[in-house]
Amino acid sequence: MTLLRVQNVSKSFSGLRAVDDVSFDVDEGSILGIIGPNGAGKTTLFNVVAGAMQPDSGSVRLDGNDITGRTPHKVASAGMARTFQIMRPFSSMTVLDNVTVAVLAGGRSRSAARTTAAEVIERVGLDRWRDAPSEGLPTAALKRLELARALALRPRILLLDEVLAGLVPAEREPVMVLLEQLRTEEGVTLVFVEHIMAAVMRLSDSVLVLNLGQALTSGPPQEVTRDPRVIEAYLGEEPGSAEA
DSSP states (O other): OEEEEEEEEEEEETTEEEEEEEEEEEETTOEEEEEOOTTSSHHHHHHHHTTSSOOSEEEEEETTEEOTTOOHHHHHHTTEEEOOSSOOOOTTSBHHHHHHHHHHTTTOOHHHHHHHHHHHHHHTTOGGGTTSBSTTOOHHHHHHHHHHHHHTTOOSEEEEESTTTTOOHHHHHHHHHHHHHHHHHHOOEEEEEOSOHHHHHHHOSEEEEEETTEEEEEEOHHHHTTOHHHIIIIIOSOTTOOOO
């Protein structure tokens, strides 16, 4: 069943088309990887889908309901959450309080929110940092905190913007295992933007390639990464080796 449908979405800035007539579907319980060179429009596309930006044209449907142009809060209430490439937690607050604030956005009581936040923190492996202020956390912990704040909204579909960026290989592995578990154990549908091709190849059921704001191609990862157009526009080397 199609959970997310993006149809003919475009977004321009001062005459420059950052996203140009992009369409794709995401089936419930699947993982879609989105790749492309810097400036391809990946984050802008996420911003439009998640309600942070209004599209110039096109539509976004979640579970058949038109969410085009809804505010991020209403999009989250409909069952979609996202992480951000640049992490901005409340620096003076503890990890637990940061996640509690996210749960409270869903309308729960303070006591229930704190209980749920503690469960999410344990789920993402942040127990040791639970009562630590977010300011000064190492990058790996900040990435997990960003993920925890999104999961606190109990989404059906989660948009991940370079969740592995800045992590060394030993730090990436547990995050990838967690993402696989979110899909297999909790049924969360995932859409992720990533430059680390080994992760894209491992996690994705299908891959969408963006270039100059347009959808260059899409399909199973093994097919997409062997497409000469993709190699020319983005990879430039053997599949699985790109980490830029």
